[in-house]
Amino acid sequence: xxxxxxxxxxxxxxxxxxxxxxxxxxxxxxxxxxxxxxxxxxxxxxxxxxxxxxxxxxxxxxxxxxxxxxxxxxxxxxxxxxxxxxxxxxxxxxxxxxxxxxxxxxxxxxxxxxxxxxxxxxxxxxxxxxxxxxxxxxxxxxxxxxxxxxxxxxxxxxxxxxxxxxxxxxxxxxxxxxxxxxxxxxxxxxxxxxxxxxxxxxxxxxxxxxxxxxxxxxxxxxxxxxxxxxxxxxxxxxxxxxxxxxxxxxxxxxxxxxxxxxxxxxxxxxxxxxxxxxxxxxxxxxxxxxxxxxxxxxxxxxxxxxxxxxxxxxxxxxxxxxxxxxxxxxxxxxxxxxxxxxxxxxxxxxxxxxxxxxxxxxxxxxx
Numbered sequence: 093x094x095x096x097x098x099x100x101x102x103x104x105x106x107x108x109x110x111x112x113x114x115x116x117x118x119x120x121x122x123x124x125x126x127x128x129x130x131x132x133x134x135x136x137x138x139x140x141x142x143x144x145x146x147x148x149x150x151x152x153x154x155x156x157x158x159x160x161x162x163x164x165x166x167x168x169x170x171x172x173x174x175x176x177x178x179x180x181x182x183x184x185x186x187x188x189x190x191x192x193x194x195x196x197x198x199x200x201x202x203x204x205x206x207x208x209x210x211x212x213x214x215x216x217x218x219x220x221x222x223x224x225x226x227x228x229x230x231x232x233x234x235x236x237x238x239x240x241x242x243x244x245x246x247x248x249x250x251x252x253x254x255x256x257x258x259x260x261x262x263x264x265x266x267x268x269x270x271x272x273x274x275x276x277x278x279x280x281x282x283x284x285x286x287x288x289x290x291x292x293x294x295x296x297x298x299x300x301x302x303x304x305x306x307x308x309x310x311x312x313x314x315x316x317x318x319x320x321x322x323x324x325x326x327x328x329x330x331x332x333x334x335x336x337x338x339x340x341x342x343x344x345x346x347x348x349x350x351x352x353x354x355x356x357x358x359x360x361x362x363x364x365x366x367x368x369x370x371x372x373x374x375x376x377x378x379x380x381x382x383x384x385x386x387x388x389x390x391x392x393x394x395x396x397x398x399x400x401x402x403x404x405x406x407x408x409x410x411x412x413x414x415x416x417x418x419x420x421x422x423x424x425x426x427x428x429x430x431x432x433x434x435x436x437x438x439x440x441x442x443x444x445x446x447x448x449x450x451x452x453x454x455x456x457x458x459x
Contacts, residue, residue: 095128099225115143125199154192154203161292169196175288176240200229210239230311262342271343293322
């Protein structure tokens with residue numbers, strides 16, 4: 093699908109001028125032409141060769157996906173490749189889409205493979221205010237880049253909310269469903285955003301410092317504000333990456349603490365079972381000896397044999413119980429069970445200099 097806007101002195105803004113008029117419009121130095129190609133057909137792509145005279149290499153760049161943003165000069169025009177984000181908060185799916193700009197002195201061609209609300213927004217703004225196209229094609233490109241950059245802010249807000257949920261769960265010692273999967277997914281999102289935004293910031297920086305003659309003046313001035321926004325976005329992504337690392341370590345520490353608590357409870361149970369087993373072992377031995385069916389056991393005929401045996405069994409049990417109580421006091425066993433509470437890794441908020449709280453700290457809390 094192809095849309096076009098032309099501004100000609102005396103005629104004003106013209107929407108969708110005939111394709112046959114493109115060559116006539118760009119031949120006029122005082123006219124401006126913007127052609128937007130969405131999912132362009134081969135015949136529409138052919139317009140890049142004639143009448144715009146775009147080099148075949150640049151045409152291939154517009155037709156194929158370029159993994160990293162970049163800017164190249166082809167003499168009378170620039171090729172600017174940028175990425176825009178499409179994010180669905182419900183499904184948490186993030187997709188990067190490419191948009192290509194071919195910028196000349198009095199014409200601009202944008203090429204994209206699917207719909208873009210950023211470009212559509214600028215088109216609506218253009219129809220309500222002609223000054224965008226009157227300032228030149230560079231001003232149109234700067235307006236589109238500004239809207240594309242603003243689409244990254246909801247992603248930053250989404251990451252902040254997700255990290256706050258993970259930090260709150262740690263501070264409240266609350267179990268979350270698959271926290272490590274969520275953290276790793278968020279880290280992949282942060283890495284993907286940084287991978288495309290770092291070179292994109294470099295492209296905007298080169299355009300904003302007027303390295304290219306075709307993107308000077310008002311275009312460079314507006315792109316400087318966009319460059320500052322990208323710098324802030326990348327700074328936030330670096331902070332989020334550190335917070336996600338702390339969240340990963342904190343949830344790992346919480347898991348280790350839970351395992352330690354389970355292990356200590358099992359140790360206390362085993363200690364009790366071992367005591368009972370040790371006490372009853374000699375009693376089982378004695379009763380086992382007199383349970384044998386030998387004919388000649390003189391003490392069995394003795395009238396006091398049964399009460400003496402009971403006294404012997406009770407005495408042995410009490411002596412062993414007294415021995416364990418003296419050598420292994422219960423307080424010592426309870427202290428072992430509570431040891432994890434004293435030495436376990438703690439997760440807590442780091443205080444800032446202004447009295448606020450930021451991030452999380454994994455380790456023993458001071459003071």
